[in-house]
Amino acid sequence: MARAxxxxxxAAAGLLAAFLLMPQRFAPLxxxxxxxxxxxIYDQGNLLDLALAQLGTVCCAAFASTIVAVGLGILxxxxxxxxxxxxxxxxxxxxxxxxxxxxxxxxxxxxGFGEKPTLIALFTYGLLPIFENTIVGLQICxxxxxxxxxxxxxxxxxxxxxxxxxxxxxxxxxxxxxxLVINVGTATIGSTVAAKGLGEVIIAGLLxxxxxxxxxxxxxTGLMAILLYDAISAVxxxxxxxxxxx
Amino acid sequence: MxxxxxxxxxxxxxxxxxxxxxxxxxxxxxxxxxxxPGDPRGLLxxxxxxxxxxxxxxxxxxxxxxxxxxKPQVRxxxxxxxxxxxxxxxxxxxxxxxPLGNQVVRVAPGSGFWVLFASLGMMxxxxxxxxxxxxxxxxxxxxxxxxxxxxxLAHGTFDHISVMREYRVNAGRFQHEARRHVLLAFGSLAAAxxxxxxxxxxxxxxxxxxxxxxxxxxxxxxxxxxxxxxxLMAPLGAxxxxxxxxxxxxxxxxxxxxxxxxxFLYSLLPIVANTxxxxxxxxxxxxxxxxxxxxxxxxxxxxxxxxxxLPVILTGIRIxxxxxxxxxxxxxxxxxxxxxxxxxxxxxxxxxxxxxLGAIPTVALAFSATVILxxxxxxxxxxxx
Amino acid sequence: MISIENLSKQYGATTVVDAxxxxxERDSITVIVGTSGSGKSTLLRMINRLVEPTHGxxxxxxxxxxxxxxxxxxxxxxxxxxxxxxxxxRTVAENIATVPRLLGWxxxxxxxxxxxxxxxxxxxxxxxxxxxxxxxxxxxQQRVGVARAxxxxxxxxxxxxxxxxxxxxxxxKAQEDLxxxxxxxxxxxxxxxxxxEEAFRLGxxxxxxxxGRVLQYDPPAMLLTRPADPLVARLTGIAxxxxxxxSLMTAGEAAVPGASPGPTVAAAASLxxxxxxLLWRGADSAAVVDADGRPCGCLTIEAILARGRAS
Numbered sequence: 001m002a003r004a005x006x007x008x009x010x011a012a013a014g015l016l017a018a019f020l021l022m023p024q025r026f027a028p029l030x031x032x033x034x035x036x037x038x039x040x041i042y043d044q045g046n047l048l049d050l051a052l053a054q055l056g057t058v059c060c061a062a063f064a065s066t067i068v069a070v071g072l073g074i075l076x077x078x079x080x081x082x083x084x085x086x087x088x089x090x091x092x093x094x095x096x097x098x099x100x101x102x103x104x105x106x107x108x109x110x111x112g113f114g115e116k117p118t119l120i121a122l123f124t125y126g127l128l129p130i131f132e133n134t135i136v137g138l139q140i141c142x143x144x145x146x147x148x149x150x151x152x153x154x155x156x157x158x159x160x161x162x163x164x165x166x167x168x169x170x171x172x173x174x175x176x177x178x179x180l181v182i183n184v185g186t187a188t189i190g191s192t193v194a195a196k197g198l199g200e201v202i203i204a205g206l207l208x209x210x211x212x213x214x215x216x217x218x219x220x221t222g223l224m225a226i227l228l229y230d231a232i233s234a235v236x237x238x239x240x241x242x243x244x245x246x
Numbered sequence: 247m248x249x250x251x252x253x254x255x256x257x258x259x260x261x262x263x264x265x266x267x268x269x270x271x272x273x274x275x276x277x278x279x280x281x282x283p284g285d286p287r288g289l290l291x292x293x294x295x296x297x298x299x300x301x302x303x304x305x306x307x308x309x310x311x312x313x314x315x316x317k318p319q320v321r322x323x324x325x326x327x328x329x330x331x332x333x334x335x336x337x338x339x340x341x342x343x344x345p346l347g348n349q350v351v352r353v354a355p356g357s358g359f360w361v362l363f364a365s366l367g368m369m370x371x372x373x374x375x376x377x378x379x380x381x382x383x384x385x386x387x388x389x390x391x392x393x394x395x396x397x398x399l400a401h402g403t404f405d406h407i408s409v410m411r412e413y414r415v416n417a418g419r420f421q422h423e424a425r426r427h428v429l430l431a432f433g434s435l436a437a438a439x440x441x442x443x444x445x446x447x448x449x450x451x452x453x454x455x456x457x458x459x460x461x462x463x464x465x466x467x468x469x470x471x472x473x474x475x476x477x478l479m480a481p482l483g484a485x486x487x488x489x490x491x492x493x494x495x496x497x498x499x500x501x502x503x504x505x506x507x508x509x510f511l512y513s514l515l516p517i518v519a520n521t522x523x524x525x526x527x528x529x530x531x532x533x534x535x536x537x538x539x540x541x542x543x544x545x546x547x548x549x550x551x552x553x554x555x556l557p558v559i560l561t562g563i564r565i566x567x568x569x570x571x572x573x574x575x576x577x578x579x580x581x582x583x584x585x586x587x588x589x590x591x592x593x594x595x596x597x598x599x600x601x602x603l604g605a606i607p608t609v610a611l612a613f614s615a616t617v618i619l620x621x622x623x624x625x626x627x628x629x630x631x
Numbered sequence: 632m633i634s635i636e637n638l639s640k641q642y643g644a645t646t647v648v649d650a651x652x653x654x655x656e657r658d659s660i661t662v663i664v665g666t667s668g669s670g671k672s673t674l675l676r677m678i679n680r681l682v683e684p685t686h687g688x689x690x691x692x693x694x695x696x697x698x699x700x701x702x703x704x705x706x707x708x709x710x711x712x713x714x715x716x717x718x719x720x721r722t723v724a725e726n727i728a729t730v731p732r733l734l735g736w737x738x739x740x741x742x743x744x745x746x747x748x749x750x751x752x753x754x755x756x757x758x759x760x761x762x763x764x765x766x767x768x769x770x771x772q773q774r775v776g777v778a779r780a781x782x783x784x785x786x787x788x789x790x791x792x793x794x795x796x797x798x799x800x801x802x803x804k805a806q807e808d809l810x811x812x813x814x815x816x817x818x819x820x821x822x823x824x825x826x827x828e829e830a831f832r833l834g835x836x837x838x839x840x841x842x843g844r845v846l847q848y849d850p851p852a853m854l855l856t857r858p859a860d861p862l863v864a865r866l867t868g869i870a871x872x873x874x875x876x877x878s879l880m881t882a883g884e885a886a887v888p889g890a891s892p893g894p895t896v897a898a899a900a901s902l903x904x905x906x907x908x909l910l911w912r913g914a915d916s917a918a919v920v921d922a923d924g925r926p927c928g929c930l931t932i933e934a935i936l937a938r939g940r941a942s
Contacts, residue, residue: 083254083255084256087372091368097568097612097613099573102572105592106598108596109596145719148710148712151679151710153704153730181467184470185471193593202476215477217473221470222468226465
């Protein structure tokens with residue numbers, strides 16, 4: 001089972017790399033989807049550059065949202081931040097009702113077109129799952145464990161770093177994973193506000209009625225999302241198995 | 247008084263943010279027309295002294311309540327008072343700045359207004375959270391809030407504000423697109439429930455297939471919405487071309503059909519997953535007892551298993567509904583209509599008011615759906631049928 | 632020795648522990664027993680200051696515990712609680728090493744101590760060191776929990792219902808192990824339980840608590856024969872008080888010089904077991920032998936019956 005999964009992973013990564021490095025080799029596959037001799041492979045930009053740009057945007061945003069969301073999550077679950085906890089909960093559930101496009105659109109007048117509004121939208125949108133999971137992860141720590149830790153003479157800081165945080169880690173990582181996968185998809189919409197990314201390919205396809213473009217943009221994005229999901233799951237498994245913090 | 251003992255930290259933060267916004271950020275932006283960049287104005291600059299001072303007084307009152315009073319009822323009232331004052335000031339600013347009969351000049355809420363609005367909104371929602379209202383009460387709050395917003399909007403109080411200007415221009419289209427939006431979101435949900443429930447039950451009964459089906463649905467979710475919409479255009483277009491009947495009932499490559507199918511596909515996973523999770527939650531003892539009492543397997547499924555799993559399934563439906571309401575905005579890109587039409591038009595024309603005309607109702611719709619369905623889930627959880 | 636002096640804990644208007652004074656003997660097991668809500672856990676937790684007392688003080692070897700930062704105090708005092716409280720993300724060895732690491736012991740010393748403890752608890756060190764708590768049985772988890780509490784060689788060990796989550800058979804074994812461990816390491820143990828049977832079995836002295844007060848603090852036999860309070864009598868004298876009394880005394884203590892043609896019994900056996908043995912064999916007396924099998928007196932059935940009378 002594990003062997004098959006590993007093979008599948010390598011195959012997916014290989015396919016993605018091969019397509020991005022030499023897309024023209026795949027032209028015959030996409031040709032049937034085009035009409036009136038339109039190009040089967042996106043020709044207005046380098047697919048590899050676009051994919052890397054999108055990945056870069058997503059990772060930057062995810063990095064920032066992880067730091068901020070985990071920090072805030074820790075803050076509101078401490079005794080001193082307890083006053084902020086009820087509101088944080090409400091904000092999280094309210095924030096999730098915001099469609100990503102709306103965040104994107106509202107960010108444009110603030111910072112102009114290009115990468116910036118996409119980064120802001122992805123950052124804001126990515127905060128929520130991580131923040132929520134951090135809070136849940138830190139709060140489900142069984143009281144008996146906290147008491148055992150205090151009873152053995154751990155200071156509040158030691159208790160947090162060596163018991164609470166490692167125990168919350170799997171959930172926090174799950175939040176990061178969720179947020180990354182959502183954001184890889186959402187980043188394609190960034191192209192409507194002129195951010196560089198694979199959305200450009202899809203939108204070009206929509207505008208010129210070229211299904212080949214739509215399909216390749218979507219497939220590359222989907223593959224990237226799956227591989228990212230898989231990579232974080234692997235980190236998660238590793239950490240869960242050997243979580244030790246000193 | 248016990249409430250005065252210490253300064254509330256959340257209140258201090260919100261009051262500080264609000265005060266900074268009032269002092270340094272523009273309350274409104276005055277634009278000569280839709281495209282030209284605006285001219286920022288502060289609250290005290292725009293309104294005559296008595297009106298602006300009344301608004302500032304109300305805001306100070308709200309801030310003091312936030313700082314010093316612990317009772318949530320009082321805090322809620324103070325925050326609502328602040329919100330009303332803020333809204334009234336915005337409407338008044340619109341009236342003052344717009345020359346009589348002028349249809350071109352626009353007064354848009356500035357960043358100061360939005361920050362103040364958000365601070366007061368947070369104060370109010372924090373107070374509501376602390377009051378711990380029951381499910382019925384929360385829906386009532388929502389209804390009152392909607393009514394409080396709808397009445398002045400219908401009355402024309404805000405007609406000089408830019409978003410309402412856009413609305414007046416697009417009123418007919420707005421209603422059409424809003425109806426479309428709701429139809430797409432709920433229609434795809436209904437179809438998904440019809441399919442996903444049996445699939446979920448099937449997955450629960452046949453654990454060997456569970457992994458495969460959920461894996462496939464998981465894959466589906468990683469395809470970006472915008473691409474899935476696009477990919478579906480081709481087969482549906484072909485279907486419409488090949489089967490005249492399909493075309494007659496509205497199936498075509500662009501428009502609502504691919505959007506509906508894509509939303510339907512996205513909706514499957516959360517409902518299937520939650521159905522499985524909900525059924526797993528049902529204790530084997532309850533099923534055993536039902537069998538022992540002579541219920542048939544249909545009766546057990548409907549009367550025991552699904553009934554007990556209902557809250558979890560409803561949670562899945564809530565997730566899907568909120569997700570769909572958001573995703574429909576993207577469907578506008580393939581000509582499916584919906585409120586996203588205004589958002590993308592606004593992006594294209596660099597007109598923020600048009601973006602807001604699409605975005606605000608979408609958020610309100612998703613928020614209402616969350617509140618109502620959450621309340622429903624809570625009622626179900628409290629009194630298992 | 633631990634002296635608890637006039638210790639009270641109030642939460643708002645409710646008094647959970649009410650002016651309790653106890654002198655806890657060194658190198659023995661003292662049990663605090665009581666119904667739920669009697670304040671026994673709170674009393675225990677005030678010893679390592681997991682709960683800060685409202686009034687009164689606790690002295691360990693003459694030193695006031697309030698004079699030292701709470702977390703440093705706790706590192707000197709072992710603490711084991713119900714449901715073991717093992718860290719699920721750490722191996723058995725890492726769990727046991729928690730306090731020694733906090734104290735900055737060297738790696739070799741920690742490793743040696745972990746192995747020593749695992750062996751003392753009859754767990755093969757090589758096999759168990761790298762296991763995670765969820766891979767252990769309930770009894771094993773509980774033993775690791777106690778081993779962890781003993782890791783830094785504390786002179787005092789506090790135990791809060793340590794066997795509460797175990798089934799009766801494993802529980803009896805765990806109690807036996809605890810007695811053996813206590814003898815081996817000579818630790819002063821204070822144990823809280825709601826189970827009178829357990830209290831009688833483990834405690835050299837037992838404090839019976841109710842509504843925040845200590846009703847009686849005496850050796851088990853005294854609780855049986857001279858209850859200071861009707862409630863103590865009700866709590867202790869559940870069924871067969873005479874037999875229970877006999878089970879508290881050993882053959883060695885009751886033997887008188889002489890020889891007997893009857894069956895041979897160990898000096899460590901309880902009088903209850905000896906009585907049962909004699910009745911079953913139809914004999915009138917037994918020969919008592921010590922752990923090495925040397926005769927050390929005899930015991931008649933009349934002598935045993937006399938010891939079972941309340942006064």
